[in-house]
Amino acid sequence: MAKVLVVTSGKGGVGKTTSTAALGAALAQMGQNVVVIDFDVGLRNLDLVMGAERRVVFDLINVVQGVAKLPQALIRDKRLENLWLLPASQTRDKDALTEEGVKRVIADLKTKFDWILCDSPAGIERGATLAMRYADEAIIVTNPEVSSVRDSDRIIGMLDSKTARAERGERVEKHLLVTRYDSARAARGEMLSIDDILEILATPLLGIVPESQDVLRASNVGCPVTLNAASSAPARAYTDAVRRLMGEAVEMTVPVERKGLMDRLLRRRAA
């Protein structure tokens, strides 16, 4: 049974697109059939982070409007044959995306894939509500920073009220993914800790992605970090998160760079 997952946050710049690419690739690396959909109409970027920007012909809106068939718009990843991308349109007309159209596209994708990852735009407007509309589960990407936590709280409220599942009286399973985490700064009291965030948002933790140069390096070259630097700390964090998504019990840690003795000494378990 296909699962529809929305990657959302409210606030921009916290790592939704990076996380969608990394999680999608990690799922595909485990043999799952995965499609990632960019819902950021007008400001598409998932294609760029996935390294497929030069192969975009048709997009989600073309499919919704019947200009293109779904198989024509899907772009297959060059590295993983079971990873696909449905890009967003660059047209500025956000209204081109309709609830009915999105419903149809997702229903169609459900017959072809195991996982459908919807990369939500920032904000709480139409694009964001449509991205979460038909989700079975949600990944809320949060930075250890006050504005991000506040916006996550807002989005959690929307997931509980504005989704198709919520309206049917069912629930959207929510997972918190903390990104750009710095254990050392949190330990010094300079940054909200994982415990602080969990206490405030009261949402189960899916993973902790440490702040890392590998993330920027991966997006620079257009390759999900789980593929580009599979043994890096953020890649291991995303891979662990995916294993948890698939129901495995994986101990919650903050992966650290595997370098010298100092790193090993500083290795710290998340509370």
Add this chain to the structure above:
Amino acid sequence: MMNVMRLFGGRAASAPVARERLQILLSHERGRTGTPDLLEMLRSEILGVVSKHIDVDPDKVVVKMDRGKFVSMLEVDIEVPNGVQRSKMVAAT
């Protein structure tokens, strides 16, 4: 540990402040989404009550809220000009 670090010139930890600010803010924001702005509602109802008795300029009514962890302070400032006219509504009754 944190206190020791502070002794050696470290800055006061700011995360506890962030955490407390968020807890206060979110306790107020939760459950409020979707309902009309509480402050605007209070402003117009208070204005309604007051203008039953005296003429006031709606723009001169300021409603402020200071949200605290345990109690919140609602402050209503109504500017009443000297030599105030009794409202016509009252005069009619």
